[in-house]
Amino acid sequence: MNRNNPSAFVLVGPTASGKSAVAQLFAEQTGAPVVSADSMNIYRNMNIGTAKPSPAERRSVQYFGIDLVDPVESFSVGDWLKAVRPAFYGPQPPVVAGGTGLYVRCLLQGLDDLPAADEALRERTEKMTRAELQAEVKRTAPEAYEALADKENPRRLVRLLEKVSNIGKKRAKGSNAWKKEQPAVIGLHVEREVLHQRIAERVGNMYKGGLLDEARGLLALELSSTAQHAIGYAEAFAVLRGEMSESAAQEKTMIRTRQLAKRQMTWFRHQLNVEWIDTADFPNPEKLLLEISRIWKKQGAVPVTI
Numbered sequence: 218m219n220r221n222n223p224s225a226f227v228l229v230g231p232t233a234s235g236k237s238a239v240a241q242l243f244a245e246q247t248g249a250p251v252v253s254a255d256s257m258n259i260y261r262n263m264n265i266g267t268a269k270p271s272p273a274e275r276r277s278v279q280y281f282g283i284d285l286v287d288p289v290e291s292f293s294v295g296d297w298l299k300a301v302r303p304a305f306y307g308p309q310p311p312v313v314a315g316g317t318g319l320y321v322r323c324l325l326q327g328l329d330d331l332p333a334a335d336e337a338l339r340e341r342t343e344k345m346t347r348a349e350l351q352a353e354v355k356r357t358a359p360e361a362y363e364a365l366a367d368k369e370n371p372r373r374l375v376r377l378l379e380k381v382s383n384i385g386k387k388r389a390k391g392s393n394a395w396k397k398e399q400p401a402v403i404g405l406h407v408e409r410e411v412l413h414q415r416i417a418e419r420v421g422n423m424y425k426g427g428l429l430d431e432a433r434g435l436l437a438l439e440l441s442s443t444a445q446h447a448i449g450y451a452e453a454f455a456v457l458r459g460e461m462s463e464s465a466a467q468e469k470t471m472i473r474t475r476q477l478a479k480r481q482m483t484w485f486r487h488q489l490n491v492e493w494i495d496t497a498d499f500p501n502p503e504k505l506l507l508e509i510s511r512i513w514k515k516q517g518a519v520p521v522t523i
Contacts, residue, residue, distance in 0.1 A: 223305035224518035225252065228314045228509070229321055229485055230405030231478035233415040237270060238502040239405075239509060240314035244278040246506075252304045253282035254315025254324070256363065257447055259297065260288040262435065265428045266449035268419060279304075281311070288435060288444035294323050302523050310518035316477075318484035319361045325400055325489075327522035342375045350374040359480045368442065400519035403509055404491035411497070416474045420449070420467050428453050429463075448473045 226243070230236050244251045257267040261284045269283060281304040286292050297320055304311045315321065342350060347369065354374050355362045361377050362368070407415070432453035435444075445451065452466035452473075461469070485491050492512065499505035 222520060223523055224310045224520050225305060225324075226310055226312045226513050226518050227321060227325070227400075227402035228312060228405070229254075229318070229402055229489065229491065230316065231407070231412065231481040232268075232316050232474060233412060233419055233478065234316075234405040234407045235496060235502060235505065236314040236316070236405060237268070239506050240312045241270065241274055241278060242502055242506050243312050243510070247309070249309050250279040250281060250304050250307060250311040252301050252311045252313040252315075253280060254313050254317050254320040255282070256292075256297075256317040256320065256443070258283045258315075259285040259292055259300075260444055261286065263288055263431070263444065263447070263450065265423050265426050265431050266447065266453065268423075282315075288440050289438055291441050292443075294319055295328055298323060298328060298523055305521060305523055313521075316481045317363075318481065318488055321402070322488055324521050324523060325402075325519070342378060347371050347374075350378070354378060359484075363443070399490040401490045401492050401516065402519065403512060404485055404489075404493045405496050405505075406493045407496050412478060413471075413475060416478070417471055420470050420474065423449060423470075424463065424467060429456060433457055448477060 226249070228236050228240060240251050243249065251270075255267070257263065258269055259282065260267070270278075270280060275283070281301040282297065285297070285300050313321065313324065342353075345353070350371055351362070351368060351374060354377050358377055358380075361380075368374070428449065432450055435450070436454060436457055445454075449470050452461065452470045455461035456463050456466045494505070494508060496505060499508060
């Protein structure tokens, strides 16, 4: 690999779309490492609720981006980029798979790809309280808000709003010219009913697999805000505190996961140049990988900024 031109095969999609299974197969067949672009996989001792690769899978494939910090620590996209950087300087390009759009975008375009200050927006945001800024960012860029380590920092909130505003202005000028500036990545599209069924099965399996026991070991810790409110864990904590029944917790977790999947798809469609593959056309991960590998062989790995 040319160390001056790092690259990767990038696979995105909503939670439960099958990204991890395809990435695992690709890595097993090619010897490539896997980079997890999932903002929850960074936490140690949060395994069941984050659907991390199994110990057996991790023994057979080299993973980056998993178990980077304890859940009491804060973590930023910059920290993630620094942690996964070695994966891009090995003998072959890694496969990057995940649903945290901000991680993928910064990997492809750089962490410092921020627009010039928007004076009109800056004047408006100067009059907003921190709570109003948080609400505005959460509404306009939910994925970016979730990935932001310091949600209490008004300056970072304003800069995120400026970036979103700048992107919107570029696209308002017409056409999809903005996409030509970005490398194409592959995305997995799953029919809504199928995705909802997969999410329901995943949540059920998490509880059968010991999510409550795992959460019990975390309950006494002073968790970071992100870890404390993580989908699945927040509901498990409520069960352990006697605030919610297990069935209600599972239902709420499914609802929040479906909402996350919807936000992820919105992010990918508006923030990345994605070539979508309809997973309904491929009955299993093996056949899906054949199609993805055909495209990757034709296109080659895309350049990354890291």
